[in-house]
Amino acid sequence: MSDGTCGDVVKWLRILGLDTTAKFHNPAPLVLKEAISEDRVLLTRSATIKELGRERVILLPEKTMESLHKLKEAGFLQGATPFTRCLVCNTPLKDIAREEIRDRVPPYIYQTHTEFKICPDCDRIFWSGTHVENMLRCLKNANII
Numbered sequence: 001m002s003d004g005t006c007g008d009v010v011k012w013l014r015i016l017g018l019d020t021t022a023k024f025h026n027p028a029p030l031v032l033k034e035a036i037s038e039d040r041v042l043l044t045r046s047a048t049i050k051e052l053g054r055e056r057v058i059l060l061p062e063k064t065m066e067s068l069h070k071l072k073e074a075g076f077l078q079g080a081t082p083f084t085r086c087l088v089c090n091t092p093l094k095d096i097a098r099e100e101i102r103d104r105v106p107p108y109i110y111q112t113h114t115e116f117k118i119c120p121d122c123d124r125i126f127w128s129g130t131h132v133e134n135m136l137r138c139l140k141n142a143n144i145i
């Protein structure tokens with residue numbers, strides 16, 4: 001779980017397919033309480049929140065890739081399966097037949113891609129385009145995966 005200070009890290013953890021919730025607008029004590037009740041660690045860049053939650057809280061550095069390295073070293077990136085989780089709502093994606101989404105993606109995308117995934121919760125459609133390749137390259141270059 002992340003508070004409002006680690007939105008960039010949340011995005012990348014979901015790209016990696018890791019179950020990552022976010023509470024960007026709730027007060028810190030409430031976020032910490034939720035993290036504990038859901039048996040999650042809390043990611044933050046606030047030393048105050050680190051002090052509040054101690055071993056339950058991971059204090060991350062300012063830079064995104066340094067934060068991911070810290071999480072990798074702590075073992076939190078094990079089991080990463082990139083692009084298997086909705087980047088918006090954290091729900092695991094499901095495969096969907098190309099024909100079923102024909103009217104929901106741009107014609108060029110439909111013609112040039114054969115595999116699509118859908119979020120069963122928010123109904124967004126995902127496909128593996130150049131943006132995916134770029135994100136994977138970025139993770140590999142940073143030695144995250």
Ligand SMILES: [Zn+2]
Pocket residue numbers: 086087088089090091119120121122123124
């Ligand atoms: Zn979703």
